Amino acid sequence: MATLVIAEHDNEVLKDATAKTVTAASQLGAGVHILVAGENCGAVADAAAKLAGVEKVLLADDALYAKMVAETMEALILSLAGKYDAILAPATTNGKNTLPRVAAKLDVPQISEITKVIAPDTFERPIYAGNAIQTVQAGAGKKVISVRMTAFKAAEQTGSAAIEKVAAASDPGTSKFVGEELSKSERPELTSAKIVIAGGRGLQSAENFKLLEKIADKLHAAVGASRAAVDAGFVPNDYQVGQTGKVVAPDLYIAVGISGAIQHLAGMKDSKIIAAINKDEEAPIFQIADVGLVADLFKAIPEMEEELSKLGT
C-alpha cells in the first residue's frame, strides 16, 4: 500500500517542508501520494505533481480547508486513510496540530519528528531536546509519522504525477477560524533560508534587532531569535529557534548575543557552520561554534555591516 504525505502550503505556494517529507516518505519503499487540502490551491497541486517520486496528487479544494483547521483536516485524512499504510506530515505547526488526531482515530501511536529512516518500520527521532536519539520500531497497523524537515533533503522537481480531485469530508463544525496575524517579510523563511542570523537577550531591545536585519538583507538571510529575546518581546514568537520553536539547519547560522541554552542549541545544532558573536568568552555557544567572535556585538555588528558593504556582498 502507498504512503500518503500531507502537503504544507498557504494555498498559493507549496512549502519546501513538503518536498522534504516526500524524501522521507520515499524511503519507506512504497509509492508516494500527496494530499493537497486547501482553497483555490490548484497551483499548489501542480507544484506537488512535479516532485520526484510522487505517483499521485489528491486535491481537496474546498473552503473548509482554507486554513487547515485540525478538526476538518482530521475528517478528510481519515476519509482517505483506508488506502494507505503510512501517513506522513512535516512537523510544521499544521502537521503537529492535525496528525495526532489522525493517529488517535486510527488507534495507532504516532512517531513524532523522525530524523532518519533506518528501515520502513524503524526510525530515529530526537528526545530530550536532542540530547538523546531514540531508535524506535513501529508495530502492526498503519504508521503515522511527522518528519523533521531539517533532516531530509528536498525531493527534486522532476516528476509529473496525475492530479485527482477528492471530495471534501463532512465538517464537524466545532471550530471556527477567526483571523490571523502573519509576519510579513521580504526575507527568506526561517526554516528554509541558507543563512540565518539570530539574536538573543544580548540585543537588549526590539530596536536593536534592526542591526541584525541590515546584515540579514546583505546576506539574503532570515532573522531568528532565542526564546529569551521572544519572551522579552523584542521579536514575535515565529522568530523563535529552539526545542519548542523552529528547528533550523542552514548552511550558516550566526548567533548574536545568544548564550547558548540547551533549548536553543536543540533548534540549530545541525546547521552546517555555526558562527557566534558574544562578549562573554565563556558563553556555552562557543563550545559548538565553528567560528566565534569574542566582542561587543554593538561594535561588531556595525563593523561587519560595513565590511560586507565594501565587499558588495
Next chain:
Amino acid sequence: MKVLVPVKRVIDYNVKVRVKADQTGVDLANVKMSMNPFDEIAVEEAVRLKEKGKVSEVIAVSIGPAQASETIRTALAMGADRGILVKTEGEVEPLAVAKILKAICDAEQPSLVIAGKQAIDDDANQTGQMLAALLGWPQATFAHRLELGEASAEVEREIDGGLQTLDVKLPAVLTTDLRLNEPRYASLPNIMKAKKKPIDEKTPADYGVDVTPRLKVLKVSEPPKRQGGVKVKTVAEFLAKLREAGAL
C-alpha cells in the same frame, strides 16, 4: 465550569540529560524531577480562570509512578482543587495517556482540558490533540492567549507564520505555548494547604486502558557531538574564517 489539567513528572529542564551506557534510555537515577514546564503554564492558566470566577473547579491529573503525586501536589499548591493520580510504572505512550484522560473526562465532564503542548522528555507533542480526537472535541493547540466564554473559547495560537485566532465550541482541549502566561511560585501557606487537598489514586485498569507500549524502543544513543572551532577577536578575522569555511 470544571477544568482538567494533565501534569507530567519529567526530568527538570535544568538537568543535563545523560544517556545510559547500555543504551536503554536516559539516566533517571538521583536526577531532579519537576513538573513539565508547559504543564505549569496550563495549571497557571486554569487557576487564573478560577480566580476570575469563570471556573469552579480545577482538577490536576498525573499518570505515572507513585512520585507523580508530588507533581500533583505542586499543581495543588499553585491553586488546583484536587488531584487524580493514575499509577503506572514505565513509559506510557501519548495514545495510552489520551485514552486514560478520555475516560477521566467521561467521568468528570470538564468543559475544558488545558494541557502542555509537549513534554520535554519525549518531545512528542501529541497527547492534547489525541485526547481531543478521542473525545470528538475541538482543539486549540499552542495557545498564546485565551478568552473563555460560556459556550466557546477564543484562542490565539502560535503558528509558523505568526498568530492565528480560532473560536472553539466548549467542551474543548487547549494546549499551552510559552507566552500564554508566566506560572507563579507556590507560596509556603499554599504549599501547606495543598497537603490537605484530596488526591484520588487509580490505575489504568480502573479505566480499562492497556498501557503496554505499542512502539518498540530499540535503543537510545548520544547525539553526534559538535566540536568548538576557533575564537577570534576582530570582525575581519571572523569574516575571513567564515569565507575560508565556504560559508560566505
